[in-house]
Amino acid sequence: MTIERATRTDSKTLTELTMRSKSHWDYSMQQIEKWRDDLTISKDYITEKEVYKLIDSENKIIGYYSYFLINEVKVKLENLFVEPKFIGCGYGKMLMNDFIERIRKTRTEKIILDSDPNAENFYKKIGFKVIGKLETSIKNRFLPIMELKIKPVASKDYK
Structure with a gap:
């Protein structure tokens, strides 16, 4: 297994993986279609x-993550998805x-x-704490807003 930077040519594969992975949680296909843009x-x-x-x-993409810097000291993990048949096998943790x-x-x-x-319990096991909730388009469904405080590696050579 290797983890490497995705390229623009991975767009379709990553989108399809995301849709399959989200569907794993028994959301209806109608709901998945409503979320297609997201x-x-x-x-x-x-x-x-x-x-x-x-x-x-076999050089197949079986998972990915994406993030962006909010500011110099805060980052947002935007996506972390694994092929459904590999959920629970340790690849998310990897x-x-x-x-x-x-x-x-x-x-x-x-x-x-x-x-x-x-996925809330997955993140809690890693050490994330719930700090709020975000209302979704589904009635009475909220996304936990979670945070993990970390200590940067001591280095003068920040990337």
Whole structure:
């Protein structure tokens, strides 16, 4: 398994993976279609954000994460998705570890994210805390807003 920067040519593959992964949580296809724009990983998105893909030994993308810097000390994890057949196999944790180690090399002190309610416990196990909630388009459904405080690696050579 390797984790490397996604390229613009990965756009369609990452979008399809996102749709399959989101569908894993028993959302209706009608609901997934309503979210299509939000779940689409465009070529421009890959250029503008930090997007890293997990590739298996057959050179297939089986997961990815994306993030962006909010400011010098805060980053937002925007996406973390794994192929449904690999959910629960440790690949999500592998992606999170890579992400955290990558941003620890910057001045980042806080990671924030808006979690799908089905993924909340995954993030809690890593150490994220719920700091708020975000109302969604589905009645009585809220996304937990979560935060993880980290200590940057001591270095004068921040990236």
